[in-house]
Amino acid sequence: MTTSIIQLKANQSNAKKSTGAKTAEGKRIVATNALKHGIFAKQLVLSDENPEDYQQLSMNYKLP
Numbered sequence: 760m761t762t763s764i765i766q767l768k769a770n771q772s773n774a775k776k777s778t779g780a781k782t783a784e785g786k787r788i789v790a791t792n793a794l795k796h797g798i799f800a801k802q803l804v805l806s807d808e809n810p811e812d813y814q815q816l817s818m819n820y821k822l823p
Contacts, residue, residue: 762770780786795801804813 780789791805794805804810
């Protein structure tokens, strides 16, 4: 399926309007859009999670 010239022009026009977050709150919200998980995570506990819950959960996986 190919994109028509009209659709291509519309897509290019819309892309010019996409500039990303501008406010501090908007930037804070989108900062986790591409959040990594597992061993590549820079943040073990997310802002809406409880650190104590994470600690308890991680204790279940410790080797004796």
